[in-house]
Amino acid sequence: VLESMHGTIYCLTGRHVNKNLSAFVIFLFLLIAPAAYTQTNNPKGLKKPDITTRIWLGSHVLPGYGQVYNRDYWKIPIFYAGMGTMAYQGYQMNSDYKKWQKTYLALPTSDPDREKFKIKATEYRQNRNLYYAAATAFYLASVSDAVLVYNRGKHSPAAASILSTLVPGMGQAYNGAYWKIPIIYGGLSTFYFIIDWNNRGYNRFRTALFNLIDGDPATVDEFNGTRTQEELRYYMDNYRRNRDLSALGFAVVYALNIIDANVDGHLYDWNVDDNLTFRVEPAVFNPSQNLTYNTPAFGVSCRVTF
Structure with a gap:
């Protein structure tokens, strides 16, 4: 009654x-597509879909699409200039890196200047990565700007999901849950460190195993032949397995960051x-x-x- x-x-x-809303249902829905449709009322009382996802996909395919839709035409030259300049500088650094790397590899191991070429090549590689990262940042900024401007004045769960997909923690900032950002980055940083540590261990034992199998006196085995092939292969496989499991953990934290942003976006206007x-x-x-x-x-x- x-x-x-x-x-x-x-x-x-x-x-x-x-009837309770299941987080598992939200997870499955998020795997199929981002929360693409929220509902708003038009003057005739009909329902019309939110096109946040269309703007998101369009901005990925053609940067500036969202700015055209939002009529922020003046932003398009800024984003394209930033992406073009950073990408060009990265291309130049990559060309210089290949030249120095080629020279470094061509020099004999006894050459005293060989280490200088290695250092120089490493500097160009780092600069190349920074420029490419800056170009990517301009690209992501254009997509984020399109989503945020379109949803200005309203709170969209789709926008929260998309922002956390582009930059982990950005959806939490959009939802006002700033305290979750250190937790997300703490989890991602921890798994990244574990991945890197295990990957270095894997490469270390793999190199030692290859040197032992090769049997070339010129190759250097850091264990000086004290470990058998079975021992080296055992440790190499352990490091590889731990690295792969850590990568899975990293992906899980990243996915939970998106799911949390989506759920918080739906509960943003919940009556408390x-x-x-x-x-x-x-x-x-x-x-x-x-x-x-x-x-x-x-x-x-x-x-x-x-």
């Missing part, structure tokens, strides 16, 4: 089914007012409509006030 009066719902329970209460108490009722014959009935009253 349901009765609504002045914002209060009374429920008499014999059998009451409580102090007037929202849920009370369960015993009650006595009289189901008979005959005023001359009153038989009491015992039950449970559930009251939700909002």
